[in-house]
Every structure is written in C-alpha cells, then in structure tokens.
Amino acid sequence: xxxxxxxxxxxxxxxxxxxxxxxxxxxxxxxxxxxxxxxxxxxxxxxxxxxxxxxxxxxxxxxxxxxxxxxxxxxxxxxxxxxxxxxxxxxxxxxxxxxxxxxxxxxxxxxxxxxxxxxxxxxxxxxxxxxxxxxxxxxxxxxxxxxxxxxxxxxxxxxxxxxx
Numbered sequence: 001x002x003x004x005x006x007x008x009x010x011x012x013x014x015x016x017x018x019x020x021x022x023x024x025x026x027x028x029x030x031x032x033x034x035x036x037x038x039x040x041x042x043x044x045x046x047x048x049x050x051x052x053x054x055x056x057x058x059x060x061x062x063x064x065x066x067x068x069x070x071x072x073x074x075x076x077x078x079x080x081x082x083x084x085x086x087x088x089x090x091x092x093x094x095x096x097x098x099x100x101x102x103x104x105x106x107x108x109x110x111x112x113x114x115x116x117x118x119x120x121x122x123x124x125x126x127x128x129x130x131x132x133x134x135x136x137x138x139x140x141x142x143x144x145x146x147x148x149x150x151x152x153x154x155x156x157x158x159x160x161x162x163x164x
Contacts, residue, residue: 045129
C-alpha cells in the first residue's frame, strides 16, 4: 500500500490528468485510496496525495465512501471561515476562507455522470480535494503572512502529526 506524501513532494504541485479507462485498475486504485484515507484517519484523499497524478479523489463525511472521477466545479456560493487541515500537512490546521456551498460534476467508477453537492464539511472537502487535483495545497489558501509563518513552522518542526 502506498503512503500519503507530504508537502514538498512533486506530485502535490502537478495538475492531474483525466482518467480515460473505467476499469479494474481504477477500482483497485480507489479501493486502496479509501483504505489509506480511513487509516490516516481522514475525510478525503486525492490521488496526488499518494503520488499518483490522476483526477480522482475519495471522501467520506459520515455517510459512507464516495468516489469522484474527473471532477469539475460547477457551482460555489457563500463564504465561511473554518479550521482546516490536510493529510499531506499532518499536524497543522489553519483558518481557511472558502465558499460555504460547493457542487461538482464527475463520474463514478462505471463512467456514469454524477454530482455531489453540499455545504459545511461536504462543501469544504469537495473544494479541498479539487485543489489537490489542480496542484494546490492548503498553504496556497493562506494570506502571505500566515503562509510565511506556516512554512517557517514546517521547516523548524517538520510534521508533528505524521505517524502519531
């Protein structure tokens, strides 16, 4: 099983490519991603977080596992600040401002067009995982001063939440 990569790994900076085959390989990948996410424990995991730059993420905000293949944002509204963390930045949390509601369009494992939408935690997870697929990490959502301090903290302290 693959490990979750941390900030600094090249796959976290690369825009992911679309999935073109809805086959056993994709099913095996998403099964593995769900296993890694639950073990972490986390509520979402994008393929780049395990070093694979494919447009896929998995999530579970309490209502069972979900899979989003080739997702794209189709609607956002509102604004809310919320304490947010990331499995690729273990041990760190910051107040992040994001739209409160998000809706994405994507495919399921059989290639059927589906959508996910929600506010609160679900809306935040959808946006957070989409950011990973675009090569963005949580630090890019911070203002300059907070990002500078976060980078300093990571440089000095590493990842205190890793393997805890």
